[in-house]
Amino acid sequence: MLHATGSLLTIDVGDRSVTTTDIDDELAAFIGGRGVATKLAHDRIPFDADPLGADNRLYFASGPLQQSNMSFTGRMSLTGLSPLTDGLLSSNAGGYLSRNFVATGHSVVEIVGESDELLAIHVTDEGVEFEPVPELEDAGVPAVTDAMNDRHGLESEHLVTIGPAGERVVRFASVMTYDERAFGRGGLGAVMGAKSVKCISFDGDSAPALELPNEDLHMEVHREAATSDDIMRRQGTTNLTEFLNDEFSLPTRYYSELEFEGAADIGGNAVEEKKYEKAACSVCAFACKLPTRDEETGLETEGPEFETVFSFGSNCGVDDVVDVMKSNELCDRYGMDTISCGVTVAAYLAANDEFGNAELVHDLVEQIAFREGDGDLLAEGVARIHDELGVENWAIKGLEHAAHDGRVVQGQGLSYAVANRGGDHMYSTTMIPEYHGKIDPEGTAGKAEHVIRNENLNALRDSGIICQFGVGRAVEDDRFERLFDADFQDLLSVGSRVVELERHFNNQRGFDGEDDWVPYDLPDLESSLQEYYDERGWNDDGTVPADRVDAIAGSD
Amino acid sequence: MAITCDFYGPLREAVGRKTITHDVSTDATVGDVLESIAVDHPELGELLFSDGDLRETMNVSVNSRHVRLQDGLETPVEDGDTVRAYPPAEGGST
Structure with missing residues (x-):
């Protein structure tokens, strides 16, 4: 089975020590990316760690395909203990970082400890340097890039950076790369901010040796990506907006309605009108990104993507695409997740009867980033503040609910309930076969097997690492087998072990079936949860039996 | 009888507008409706159909229920029904 190669580099920012560890066995068992990072995090982060303390660890990880020239592989994985969900969590970003990361010679870079001053860390194939950067306190993401470029010639494709939101431990602060990819x-x-790490650069010329099987397939995928007439290449995910609004749901005004009267004004065509050039991730010919500009105001950003159209558009009652672009730009500059931030702002608008007030939306985003005024409360996220606001809790396991509406695509609703990551649509993507009529959107009965398959497949996707837009479109089951030189069921079992380790870690922190919940009624949910646990081989209370984890641990 | 048809993405571009209200005979199927519209808009037919079947990557619903969950292109339509045709729906990142 193909897997990443390269060592684990551990950087303790407390005592500024650096160690290198051979992780060949872990890579062989977990491929790379989210898989190997989850294995390492499970074994190395104390189960009782404070997400914002020195013991928490961040894992930047690449997969084997980040050494290829195949489209849909310009991505990286980041894993750690989340201050929002309080559980183990992986996130995933595009951009141009992955090839520069691999060129350092490492497959995983682990950050632990807590610095007593704000740092930039420079990782190369020759070692690690620490640069105190107190002058960059509160700097926005583009300003950090400018500083690193001026001082070291490092462009945005070498950098991961936090904005003021990360420094001020806003619970949904993002780690940014290539300025606008998150x-x-x-x-x-916020974890990076709690460690006082402002940015990390990756550079080198020492990619580990790796033989990629069936490279002819890489070119085939690349050619298909380059010649596709898919509308995503023009409108990104925003092409979904209008038909989901008409046919399924576009959650509106803090989820109180399923349909937004202004959908056409913020959807795919409106965004495409603002797009001024094509953009991609590294080596990807599909090029679905969305550099946008408003000529009247001069505002430039990348996006919004569909989820941001929802979070800062329909869900805030905002029907001007430029206003949504502005929210997107602010979140990127200050380093915040647009879904969680937009949903939290929408909760505030609901509490104060201010839907549609775009000026207030933008003010709140700034206040959250700097924890000023009401922003200090909102920076905690919906799960922690909904009682104080007097609104419903639209966060699952602490993570704000995405746009794809589990009330309408109810297999996706089941998926949100069981996901270790909570209200995140990318964890199982069960909504896709429901949108496509492959399975009935109504009900949850009999859907546990679909959720499990998709969870396992997506964990494999994030370990490989392949973009969601490549999976199903250009990389289907038989191509997974050729890409990874392995049986597809064996590959899915890797994904299953990843999900199980996440679950086990979270169980040790007190999570169980009581947390498998959604903020709305779903038919047959209780029996579907039991079906899910049974098919996973888990206990009736949604916890992972110890002997199953011992078996995974035996893969060391 | 009159059938309202909504088109999305490239399918809308093929017919030039979002909504077409189309008159068909009383025993018509959704396939009949779309093939009839495709006579005036051949690109729509190319996008939607392959060898007379709905392409795997394309989606059609009658009254907000996917035709794959009904009788496919043979799904009957009635006066006042709404047909929607849309491209693949993928989720995505922020």
Whole structure:
């Protein structure tokens, strides 16, 4: 089975020590990316660690395909204990970082400890340097890039950076790369901020030796990506907006309605009108990114993508695409997840009857980033503040609910309930076969097997690492086998072990079936949860039996 | 009888507008409706159909229920029904 190669580099920012560890066995068992990072995090982060304390660890990880020239592989994984969900969580970002990361010679870089001053860390194939950067306190993400470029010639494709939101431990702070690409969900930017690490650069010329099987397939995928006439290449995910609004749901005004009257004004065509050039991630010919500009105001950003159209558009009652672009730009600059931030702002608007007030939305985003005024409360996220606001809790396991509406695509609703990452649509993507009529969107009965398959497949996707937009579109089951030189069921079993280790870690922190919940009624949910636990081989209370984890640990 | 048809993404571009209200005979199926519209808009037919079947990557619903969960392109339509045709729906990142 193909897997990443390269060592684990551990950087303790407390005592500024650096160690290198051979992790060949872990890589062989977990491929790379989210898989190997989850294995390491499970074994190395204390189960009782404070997410914002020195004992928490961050894992930047690449997969084997980040050494290829295949489209849909310009991504990286980041894993740690989330200050938002209080559980183990992985996030995933595109951009141009992955090839520069691999060139350092490491497959995983682990950050532990807590610095007493704000740091930039420079990782190369020759070692690690620590640069105190107190002058960059509160700097926005582009300003950090400018500083690193001026001082070291490092461009944005070498950098991961936090904004002021990360420094001020906003619980949904993101880690940014390439200025506008985000390890968005779960607040790992706050973990980096708590360690006083402002940015990390990766550079080198020492990619580990790796023989990739069936490279002819890489070119085939690349050619398909380059010649596709898929509308995503023009409108990104925003092409979903109007038909989901008409046919399924576009959650509106803090989820109180399923349909937004202004969908066409913030959807795919409106965004495409603002797009001024094509953009991609490294080596990807699909090029679905969305650099946008408003000529009247001069505002430039990348996006919004569909989830941001929802979070800062329909869910805030905002129907002007430029206003949504502005929220997107602010979140990128200050380093915050646009879903969690937008949903939290929408909760505030609901509490204060201010839907549609775009000026207030933008003010709140700034206040959250700097924890000023009401922003200090909102920076805690919906799960922790909904009682104080007097609104419903639209967060699952602490993570704000995504746009894909489990009330309407109810297998996706089941998926949200069981996901270790909570209210995140990318964890199982069960909504896709429901949108496509492959399974009935109504009900949860009999859908546990779909959720499990998709969870396992997506854990494999994030370990490999392949973009979601490549999976199903260009990389289907038989191509997974050729890419990884392995039986597909064996590959899915890797994904299953990843999900199980996440679950086991979270069980040790007190999570069980009581946390498998959604903020709405779903038919047959209780029996579907039992079906899910049974098929996973877990206990009736949703916890992982110890002997199953021992078996995974035996893969060391 | 009159059938309202909504188109999305490239399918809308093929027919030039979001909504077409189309008159068909009383025993028509959703396939009949779309094939009839495709006579005036051949690109729609190319996008939607392959060898007379709905392409695997394309989606059609009648009254907000996917035709794959009904009788496919043979799903009957009635006066006042709404047909929607949309491209693949993928989730995505922020």
